[in-house]
Amino acid sequence: MQKLRLLVPAAALAVLTSCGDGLPVEPPPVSAQCMVESAAVVGTSADLSLDPLFAAAAVEFAVPAPLLKAIGYVETRWQMVEGDPEFPGQPAAFGVMAxxxxxxxxxxxxAGVPVDAVRADPEANIRAAAALLRAYADQLEVRSSDLAAWAPAVARYSGIQLPEGRASYVHDDVYATLRRGAVGRARDGSVTASLAPVQVAPGYLQSLNPGSRTLSADYSGAVWRASPNRNARPAGDIGKIAMVIIHTCEGSYTGCWSWLANRDSRVSAHYVVREDGSEITQLVRDADRGWHIGSSYDCALNRSFECWRNGNSNNHFTIGIEHAGYASQTVWSAGQLDASAKLVCDLTRRHGIRRDDIHILGHAQLQPHNRTDPGANWLWAQYHVRIDAHCGGTAAEEIVIDGDHTGNDRSRGYLTVSSRWTSTRATPGHYGSGYYFAPTGDAADPAAFHFYLPAPATKTVEAWWTAGTNRSPSASFSVADGNGRRLGEARVDQQRDGQRWNALGTWSFPAGWNTVQLSRLGPTGCVVIADAVRVR
Known part of the structure; x- marks a missing residue:
């Protein structure tokens, strides 16, 4: 009997096979039933301590190390990002320093380093940023080692055109980070960098007293920063708000709202959520049409839902929420997820939007040809649970067991797999931050999704997977109670219907622990995908 293992953080999982990008990828099929698929490249966070790199670059280019660190924290939370273009006219950001x-x-x-190295290597990226800051300081005749005197160089580094945005970047972002201090952590909890608090006020004009800011008329507590990039929604049903689109800014919070409030950008979104969730900006009133998604609706991308919308701009009937951060980042803060979930709950209540994955979607789902946000590591399972919890809905009654351990409440559900199952995030569209795959063969060796019910109940069981032509066309899910009594089975075609919840069936379960098992048993040459199971 093969030894079972509990799901552990992704950084600790053994990699059994890998492709060129370092992600485990399903093996090429040998069965005529399955065709080859390619793996997607997903960015990773820095896997080393950045503190020595910051220190060395600071000495080399005579830049205060705390300032260099603070800028890096504001831009990426010290994650090694590989940006995607999100807004026309704004190039993609790279590295710890964005x-x-x-x-x-x-x-x-x-810095005397190749451009490609600056994009891909943390040390080269930090050195290039330090050299750039030194050049800005020299141009501005900043000779002092006094942190306050460097504020104009920080403003120039931001690249922000709007005066209010530059001032906010200096005061509310970089120098506020210096005063608070910061600790950056990877997904496995290890420290990537740290910044001790420094009490300093920037030598830079504050353009607006924070206490005098105008608040949103739509969402309580949000700051109103009007964007000129908007127009009226069309009349009729096509102009009625029906969906919420989740985006990533591919940049920092202040850089994001400043660009969207800039007339020259020709883009906007209704809301932007800060990295830690402590502030939300509204730029376009809900009733108005934002310019946040550059595609027309195609119901084939959304489970053939409401095909009458086909060919119409997605901007007509959606609300766009940008999130400070990057599609390639590996860690999303709980504060940001929770603030966004609370906002989405409010939007669904006010506009009568259903709280499901047909009406709350990622940008990439409706514009897959050139967008990937919010990225493979956006915690969809946690996010939907948080939305429901804020709305007082079914969160307590619904259980999602995800391939990403951080999305699971261990007291309610968890996943076990044997060593024959491999963890990956190679194919976009998975739930949480990854999934498991295993080759089909002559042994059942199931991936077991365990869930706990405090009382007997009749529940519908659904499964989520990433579809592909090398998947099994007849994957077997079986359902059993805690005593091993088989309650039923469902066979599904995992070459189809990916990136959505698929109903397996409805059964009456006893109180206690119950199990949904995905078997590997089947003709060789394919793989089966254990991604997530939902019980409701």
Whole structure:
């Protein structure tokens, strides 16, 4: 009998097979039933301590190390990001310091390192940023080691055009981080960098007293920063608010709302959520049409739902929420997820939007040809539970057992797999931050999704998987109670219906622990996908 293992953090999982990008990928099929699929590249966070890199770059280019660290924290939370273009006219950001476009190229020249190294190597990225800051300081005649005197150089580094945005970046972001201090952690809990608090006030004009800011008329507590990039929704049903689109800014909070409030950008969103959830900006009134998604509706991308919308701009009937951060980042803060979930709950209540994965979608789902946000590591399971909890809905009654351990309440549900199952996030569209796959063969060796019911109940069981042409067309899910009594079975085609909940059946369960098992048994040459199970 093969030894079972409990699901553990992704950083600790053994990698059995890997492709060129370092992600485990399902093996090529040998069965005529299955075709080959390609793996997607997903960014990772820095896997080393960044503190020595910051210290060395600070000495080399005579830049205060705390300032360098604070900027990196504001830009990426010290994650090694590989940005995607989110807004037209704004190049993608790269690395711990979120360098982009001409700024990245200039930093590379000043530091004497190749542009590709600045994009991919933490040390080269931090050195390029330090060299750039030194150049800005020299141009501005900042000779002092006094942190306060560096504020104008920080404003220039931001790349923000709006005066209010530059001032907010300096005061509310970088220098506020210096005063608070910070600790960055990877998914496994290890410290990536740390910043001790420094009590300093920037030598830079505060353009607006925080206490005098205008608040949103739509969402209580949100700051109102009007964007000119909006227009009226069309009349009729097509203009009625029906869905919420989740985006990532591919940048920092202040950089994001400043760009969306800039007339020259020609883009907008209704809301932007800060990295820690402590502030939300509204730029477009709910009733108005934001310019946040550049595609027309195609119901084939949304479970053939409401195909009458086909061909109409998705902006007509959606609300767009941008989240400070990057599709490639590996860690999302609980504060940001919770603030966003609370906002979405409010939107669904006010506009009569159903709280499910047909009406609350990622940008990439409706614009898959050139967008990936909110990314493979967006915690959809946690997110939907938080939305329901804020709305006082079915969160307590619904159980989601996810391939990402951080999305599971261990007292209500968990996953066990044998060593024959491999963890990956190679195929986009998975639930949480990853899934398991295993080759089909002559042994059942199931992935077991365990869930606890405090009382007997009749529940519907659903499964989520990533579809692909190398998946089993006849994957077997079996349902059993805690005594091993088989309650039923469902066979599904995992080559189809990916990135959605698929009903397996409805059964009467006893109180206690029950199990949904996905078997590996079947003709060789395919794989089966254990991603997530929902019981409701």
């Amino acid at each position: 360098l982009r476009g001409e700024q990245l190229e200039q930093g590379a020249r000043l």
